[in-house]
Amino acid sequence: MKIIMLGAPGAGKGTQAKKIAAKYGIPHISTGDIFRANIKNGTELGKKAKTYMDQGLLVPDELVVDLVVDRVNQDDCKNGYVLDGFPRTIPQAEALTEALEKMGQKVDFAIDVNVPDENIVKRMGGRRACVTCGATYHMVYAPTKKEGICDTCGGELILRDDDKPETVQKRLNVYHDQTQPLIDYYTSQGILRTVDGTVDIDDVFRAITEFLGA
Numbered sequence: 393m394k395i396i397m398l399g400a401p402g403a404g405k406g407t408q409a410k411k412i413a414a415k416y417g418i419p420h421i422s423t424g425d426i427f428r429a430n431i432k433n434g435t436e437l438g439k440k441a442k443t444y445m446d447q448g449l450l451v452p453d454e455l456v457v458d459l460v461v462d463r464v465n466q467d468d469c470k471n472g473y474v475l476d477g478f479p480r481t482i483p484q485a486e487a488l489t490e491a492l493e494k495m496g497q498k499v500d501f502a503i504d505v506n507v508p509d510e511n512i513v514k515r516m517g518g519r520r521a522c523v524t525c526g527a528t529y530h531m532v533y534a535p536t537k538k539e540g541i542c543d544t545c546g547g548e549l550i551l552r553d554d555d556k557p558e559t560v561q562k563r564l565n566v567y568h569d570q571t572q573p574l575i576d577y578y579t580s581q582g583i584l585r586t587v588d589g590t591v592d593i594d595d596v597f598r599a600i601t602e603f604l605g606a
């Protein structure tokens with residue numbers, strides 16, 4: 393089961409991708425998480441990615457494509473995976489299609505989590521991420537048991553640098569310009585389902601599992 397998550401920044405791709413990964417026993421591959429781990433570890437890739445991410449821009453395709461193609465070739469991806477945040481441009485989607493074709497594979501499902509821009513701006517201000525393990529919460533919709541402390545590892549929770557309102561607006565513009573065309577790309581392959589991302593987290597997940605057929 394090879395699944396792609398599409399949707400605006402903050403639409404809930406990561407939240408749903410984690411639930412899908414747990415239910416179907418497949419890896420959750422988030423390019424945003426990979427970049428944030430590289431930034432935390434001070435790698436060359438992290439340094440390069442940070443300059444784009446802090447401005448709300450996409451990291452150039454050439455820094456992303458090989459990284460993802462290598463990752464989906466690893467052993468734990470044999471039974472599938474859920475890609476969260478990749479592809480994000482038509483060239484990335486084409487590179488993925490081509491790489492999978494070479495392995496005799498294809499994407500099975502593309503899920504578009506649809507949330508209007510005005511909801512996104514409000515939602516992002518309440519998101520909190522753990523500095524230690526990267527787990528994500530929401531102050532209202534997905535709160536931790538203890539305020540400011542990660543339920544998973546006890547780490548400190550922060551507002552991501554790119555979740556500040558001015559950067560969120562830029563990320564939304566980039567999404568409409570460069571990522572939204574992927575909805576037509578996967579619709580034309582007959583594998584896309586749009587789900588309403590404005591409803592409760594569990595209801596979004598129900599709509600997704602109905603589509604995935606299990």
Ligand code: AP5
Binds near residue numbers: 402448484519590
């Ligand atoms: P990335 O980390 O992928 O950010 P994003 O796509 O902007 O998505 P987010 O992680 O912000 O949101 P999400 O949709 O996962 O929502 P979440 O589940 O957290 O990428 C960051 C940056 O890295 C990019 O801007 C770019 O620079 C770079 N990058 C990454 N991949 C790249 C690529 N392929 N090419 C080039 N550059 C790349 O939910 C958001 C909040 O809402 C949470 O607080 C959550 O608890 C809450 N929530 C979730 N669902 C609901 C619901 N149904 N109701 C109420 N609240 C909800």
